[in-house]
Amino acid sequence: MSTGRRRARPISSRLENLSEHITRWTGSSLAFALAALVVVGWALAGPLFHFSDTWQLIINTGTTIATFLMVFLIQRAQNKDSLAIHLKLNEIVAALEGASNRLIEAERMPEEELQRLQRHFRELGDLAARDTRLTESHSVEEARERHRAKQQPRESQRAS
Numbered sequence: 001m002s003t004g005r006r007r008a009r010p011i012s013s014r015l016e017n018l019s020e021h022i023t024r025w026t027g028s029s030l031a032f033a034l035a036a037l038v039v040v041g042w043a044l045a046g047p048l049f050h051f052s053d054t055w056q057l058i059i060n061t062g063t064t065i066a067t068f069l070m071v072f073l074i075q076r077a078q079n080k081d082s083l084a085i086h087l088k089l090n091e092i093v094a095a096l097e098g099a100s101n102r103l104i105e106a107e108r109m110p111e112e113e114l115q116r117l118q119r120h121f122r123e124l125g126d127l128a129a130r131d132t133r134l135t136e137s138h139s140v141e142e143a144r145e146r147h148r149a150k151q152q153p154r155e156s157q158r159a160s
Helices: 011-026 029-045 053-095 111-130 140-159
Strands: none
Touching: 011 029, 011 053, 029 053, 111 140
C-alpha cells in the first residue's frame, strides 16, 4: 500500500551519500584551489590585523576543525574501498582453480598467520625465480612439487 510519499532514507544512508560527495569534492583541483585561496587571503589579511593572536587563531582553529573532520571522512572512504578490494580478491581466489582458499578473508587472520603465509609466498617467489616459466605454480606446495619434479630429470642426466 503506497501513500504516494517517498520513503525516507535512513540517516546512515544519507550520511554515506553526503560523505561520498564530500570525499570526491575535497579531492578535486577546485577544492585545493579554494583552500589555497583561503590561506593566501588569510596571509594577506595579516598586516590588516597586525598579525595578532586572533588572526593566527582563526587559521589554526579552521585548519584544526577541517583536519579533524577529514580524518574521519578519509578513514570512512578507505574502509569502504578496502572492503570492496577484499571482496573482489576473495571472488578471484574462490573462482580460480588451484588457488588456495585459505587466503579468502586473509585480512581477518592473526598477524602471526599472515607472516607465516608471507614466508610461504616468499619461498614460492624464490622457487619461481629459479624456474624459467614463472607462471606455472599456484601454491607453495605445488611449486615445491614441480621444482622437485624438474630436478629429478636433471639429476638423472648428471648420473649418466
